[in-house]
Amino acid sequence: MFDKILIANRGEIALRVQRACREMGIATVAVHSTADEDAMHVRLADESVCIGPPSATDSYLNIPSLLAACEITGAEAVHPGYGFLSENARFAEILREHEIAFIGPTPEHIKVMGDKIAAKQTVAALGIPVVPGSDGAIHDEAEAQKVAEDIGYPVLIKASAGGGGRGMQIVRSRSDLGLALSTARAEALAAFGDDAIYMEKFLDKPRHIEFQIVADGKGNAIHLGERDCSLQRRHQKVLEEALSPALNAAERERLGGVVASAMADLGYTGVGTIEFLFEDGEFYFIEMNTRLQVEHPITEMLTGIDLVQEQIRIADGAGLTLAQDEVSFAGHAIECRINAENPKTFTPSPGLVIAYHPPGGLGVRVDSGVYAGYKIPPYYDSLIGKLIVFGKNRTECLMRLRRSLDEFVIEGVETTIPLFQSLLTQPDIINGEYDIHWLEEFLAEA
Numbered sequence: 390m391f392d393k394i395l396i397a398n399r400g401e402i403a404l405r406v407q408r409a410c411r412e413m414g415i416a417t418v419a420v421h422s423t424a425d426e427d428a429m430h431v432r433l434a435d436e437s438v439c440i441g442p443p444s445a446t447d448s449y450l451n452i453p454s455l456l457a458a459c460e461i462t463g464a465e466a467v468h469p470g471y472g473f474l475s476e477n478a479r480f481a482e483i484l485r486e487h488e489i490a491f492i493g494p495t496p497e498h499i500k501v502m503g504d505k506i507a508a509k510q511t512v513a514a515l516g517i518p519v520v521p522g523s524d525g526a527i528h529d530e531a532e533a534q535k536v537a538e539d540i541g542y543p544v545l546i547k548a549s550a551g552g553g554g555r556g557m558q559i560v561r562s563r564s565d566l567g568l569a570l571s572t573a574r575a576e577a578l579a580a581f582g583d584d585a586i587y588m589e590k591f592l593d594k595p596r597h598i599e600f601q602i603v604a605d606g607k608g609n610a611i612h613l614g615e616r617d618c619s620l621q622r623r624h625q626k627v628l629e630e631a632l633s634p635a636l637n638a639a640e641r642e643r644l645g646g647v648v649a650s651a652m653a654d655l656g657y658t659g660v661g662t663i664e665f666l667f668e669d670g671e672f673y674f675i676e677m678n679t680r681l682q683v684e685h686p687i688t689e690m691l692t693g694i695d696l697v698q699e700q701i702r703i704a705d706g707a708g709l710t711l712a713q714d715e716v717s718f719a720g721h722a723i724e725c726r727i728n729a730e731n732p733k734t735f736t737p738s739p740g741l742v743i744a745y746h747p748p749g750g751l752g753v754r755v756d757s758g759v760y761a762g763y764k765i766p767p768y769y770d771s772l773i774g775k776l777i778v779f780g781k782n783r784t785e786c787l788m789r790l791r792r793s794l795d796e797f798v799i800e801g802v803e804t805t806i807p808l809f810q811s812l813l814t815q816p817d818i819i820n821g822e823y824d825i826h827w828l829e830e831f832l833a834e835a
C-alpha cells in the first residue's frame with residue numbers, strides 16, 4: 390500500500406480524501422495556493438506545499454508545480470479530487486511517465502469519455518442504451534437534415550468536446566437547422582478548440598439519473614445504485630438524492646447490471662458515473678464521468694462503502710473485494726450543496742465566516758472545510774460544504790434534513806441554506822415529482 394498520497398485539490402474534497410488516507414494509515418500531502426494558506430485542508434494535512442498564486446491556472450492546475458511537490462515530499466500517488474485536473478488525461482499520462490500513481494482511471498479511458506461522440510459509441514457497443522441520434526459526428530447540413538427527419542424534431546446539437554451542458558443548440562424545425570448547425574460549430578470551436586458536433590433527439594421532460602460504478606481494471610465491476618440529480622440550476626446540481634424516487638427495484642437492477650457488465654468489459658479502473666436521462670420509463674445514456682463526484686457521499690451513506698478508500702485500494706492494484714450481492718441500499722440519502730451565495734440571486738458571497746455551527750446527530754454528515762474565523766477566498770467555486778442526511782426511508786430523511794438545515798449556523802457570509810428550507814416546503818419535492826426543469830421553473834416563479 391502507498392505510504393504517502395498527495396491530494397491535488399482544496400476545500401471539502403481535499404479533507405474528504407485526507408480522512409480516507411488517515412483511516413488507512415497513509416500520510417497526506419496538501420497543496421495550496423497563496424490564497425489558501427489558512428485553509429482547513431492545509432491545517433489538517435501531515436505536510437503541505439505551496440504551489441502558486443491564487444489563480445487556479447497557476448496553482449491547482451499547474452502540472453509542473455504538482456510534480457515538484459510530489460518530488461519534494463516523496464508522494465507515491467496523487468488523488469485529484471473532482472474538478473481541476475481530475476479528468477485531464479494528459480495529467481494522468483504525465484504521472485504515469487514519472488511512475489507516480491494517479492488515483493483514477495487510465496489516461497485512455499479518461500480520453501475516450503472526454504470525447505462525447507467516442508464515449509457514446511463506446512458505451513453503445515457495450516450494450517448501454519443511448520439517445521437516438523447521429524451515428525457519430527455530423528459533417529454537413531444534408532446529413533443533419535436526414536438524421537433530424539429520421540428521429541423527428543425537436544433535436545439537440547451538442548459539441549463533442551462539450552459536456553455538462555456547454556455548447557448545446559435546440560432545433561425545433563427544419564428551417565432553424567442551418568443556423569443552429571453553424572452556431573453550434575462556431576461555439577464549440579471557440580470554447581473547446583474542437584468543432585466536432587453530433588445530434589440527438591431532444592428529450593422534453595427527463596430526469597437526470599446517474600449510476601455509480603466501481604471497477605478494478607481486471608475485468609471486475611459492480612454498481613452502487615443510482616443518484617437522482619435532476620434538481621439543477623444552470624447545469625449546476627443543487628440537491629441530489631439516492632435512490633431515485635422515480636425508479637423501482639427491477640429497473641435499478643436491470644440497468645445497474647448492464648452498466649456494471651459494460652464497465653467490466655471495458656476494463657475500466659476505479660470509480661465512475663454513467664449519466665442517463667430517464668423519460669417515460671426509458672433510460673438514455675448522455676455522458677460518463679471518470680472522477681469521484683461531488684455527490685458521492687449519498688451513495689456512501691446508503692451502501693456503507695467508502696468510495697475514496699476503494700479508489701485508493703484499486704489504484705494500488707487490489708482487485709474488487711466486494712461482490713454485487715453484498716451491496717444493499719437500505720434507506721434514503723439526500724445531499725444539499727451549501728454555497729456561499731445569495732440564496733435568491735446566486736451572487737457569490739465570499740468573506741469572513743464569523744460563526745459556524747454545523748448540525749449533528751444520527752444520520753447527519755457535514756463535509757466542509759469551513760471554520761469560525763475562516764475567510765472564504767473569492768477565487769474558487771462557491772461550494773463551502775455539503776449537508777448529507779440519511780434516513781431509514783425517504784420521509785425520515787426529509788424530516789431529518791429539515792431539522793439539520795434549521796440547526797445549521799453560518800454567519801458572516803450568505804449561503805444557500807434558506808433555498809433548501811424553502812424547497813422542503815414544496816409538495817413536488819416532498820413527493821419526489823420533479824424533472825430537470827423543475828428547479829429553474831420554481832426559481833422563475835419565486
Ligand code: MV4
Binds near residue numbers: 593618624
Ligand atoms: C439532453 C437534454 C435533452 N435531450 N440531451 C445538459 C447537460 C448535459 N449533461 C446534457 N444535458 C442535456 N442533454 C437530450 N438528448 C437535456 C439536457 C439538460 C439537462 C440534463 C441534465 C440535467 C439538467 C439539464 C438541464 C438542461 C438540459
